[in-house]
Amino acid sequence: MLQNGPSSSASGTRTPAVAMLRLLGGFQISQALYVVARAGVADHLADGPRPVPEAAEAAGVRTDLLRRLVRSLATEQVFDFDADRDTVGLGPLGHTLRSDSGDSLRDVALMWMDTHYRPFAGLWSTLHDGVPAAERELGKPFFDWIAEEPDRVAGFSAAMSDLMTTLRQDALDSLDLSGVRHLVDIGGADGTALADLARRHEHLHGTVFDLPHVVEGADPVLHKAGVADRIGTQGGSFFESVPDGADAYLACFILHDWNDEQCATILDRIHRAADPGARLYLVETVLGEGTAPEVATLLDLTMMGMLDGRERVREDWRTLLSGAGFRLDRVVETTGPMCVIEATRTDD
Numbered sequence: 268m269l270q271n272g273p274s275s276s277a278s279g280t281r282t283p284a285v286a287m288l289r290l291l292g293g294f295q296i297s298q299a300l301y302v303v304a305r306a307g308v309a310d311h312l313a314d315g316p317r318p319v320p321e322a323a324e325a326a327g328v329r330t331d332l333l334r335r336l337v338r339s340l341a342t343e344q345v346f347d348f349d350a351d352r353d354t355v356g357l358g359p360l361g362h363t364l365r366s367d368s369g370d371s372l373r374d375v376a377l378m379w380m381d382t383h384y385r386p387f388a389g390l391w392s393t394l395h396d397g398v399p400a401a402e403r404e405l406g407k408p409f410f411d412w413i414a415e416e417p418d419r420v421a422g423f424s425a426a427m428s429d430l431m432t433t434l435r436q437d438a439l440d441s442l443d444l445s446g447v448r449h450l451v452d453i454g455g456a457d458g459t460a461l462a463d464l465a466r467r468h469e470h471l472h473g474t475v476f477d478l479p480h481v482v483e484g485a486d487p488v489l490h491k492a493g494v495a496d497r498i499g500t501q502g503g504s505f506f507e508s509v510p511d512g513a514d515a516y517l518a519c520f521i522l523h524d525w526n527d528e529q530c531a532t533i534l535d536r537i538h539r540a541a542d543p544g545a546r547l548y549l550v551e552t553v554l555g556e557g558t559a560p561e562v563a564t565l566l567d568l569t570m571m572g573m574l575d576g577r578e579r580v581r582e583d584w585r586t587l588l589s590g591a592g593f594r595l596d597r598v599v600e601t602t603g604p605m606c607v608i609e610a611t612r613t614d615d
């Protein structure tokens with residue numbers, strides 16, 4: 268018999284206590300997803316269902332325990348588990364844990380559980396003193412901690428690249444780059460976004476700007492995309508300065524990491540670098556707008572635990588921008604959870 272979870276029973280029939288218990292157990296589900304992602308179980312099922320012992324051997328884990336994990340995650344739509352045949356296949360969500368699917372979140376599963384999971388145990392303290400839980404757990408601000416180990420940098424950039432494809436691609440697709448000759452991607456990580464944009468806009472030149480140890484990872488991405496002749500890289504901190512003279516700036520998933528004062532500094536650095544009339548595109552969530560409000564509120568929790576940032580409503584964005592010499596022109600909703608906030612640098 269195929270065991271595949273709550274979709275078969277009407278969730279409306281659940282008592283509030285049962286629904287709450289599932290929410291409370293979320294930390295166990297997260298860890299179960301992590302271990303199957305880390306063991307590459309979904310990759311080993313890419314060609315179809317297999318006997319559980321065979322899948323366990325391929326993944327290098329214990330058969331009896333994998334069977335129990337698979338059964339638990341079948342109720343979450345991750346696997347199809349046939350108890351009679353003792354086989355496991357991918358359920359409706361399973362391919363997102365494959366490393367090579369177009370909407371893979373495998374690197375997010377690894378990064379969140381390796382870096383975000385433990386800090387969240389300290390959310391209680393954050394609620395009282397406002398210090399991000401990660402800063403207390405890691406002993407320093409999150410991005411400083413990431414910078415200490417190349418493996419952390421690579422893992423974080425890989426997760427960002429996953430999220431780029433799954434959450435932000437629609438926003439990048441809807442960027443109006445008509446007339447833009449040179450685009451600077453502020454906090455552009457390993458260049459995934461700018462490589463994609465340059466591939467699709469043949470006229471576009473650009474610069475990936477990020478911390479020196481991060482932007483190092485962009486060269487292979489730009490070469491692989493065949494755009495290294497048009498897109499360069501520059502290392503630095505956006506709290507100091509950003510590349511000047513471009514006619515457009517992109518800050519994708521950046522300002523939500525920072526508090527209002529820090530955002531004002533970053534926007535000021537862009538204002539100083541940009542000529543009057545230059546365009547600024549922010550790819551961010553706008554609380555209360557967009558197609559997946561649950562993603563915006565989830566990210567707001569992430570910001571609370573990990574950084575001093577937050578998600579914002581439209582008026583927050585307008586205030587931040589106008590305070591730094593930018594006019595908010597429009598907010599473009601996309602088919603995904605992110606919006607494109609378009610602004611123009613005003614005259615001094």
Ligand SMILES: C[S@@+](CC[C@H](N)C(=O)[O-])C[C@H]1O[C@@H](n2cnc3c(N)ncnc32)[C@H](O)[C@@H]1O
Pocket residue numbers: 410427428431435453454455456457460476477478481503504505506518519520521524
């Ligand atoms: C949430 S990630 C977003 C990356 C990318 N824009 C995306 O959408 O996937 C934030 C980025 O900001 C970069 N960053 C953090 N502090 C920075 C600083 N002071 N100067 C420049 N970049 C910084 C990080 O290295 C990281 O790549």
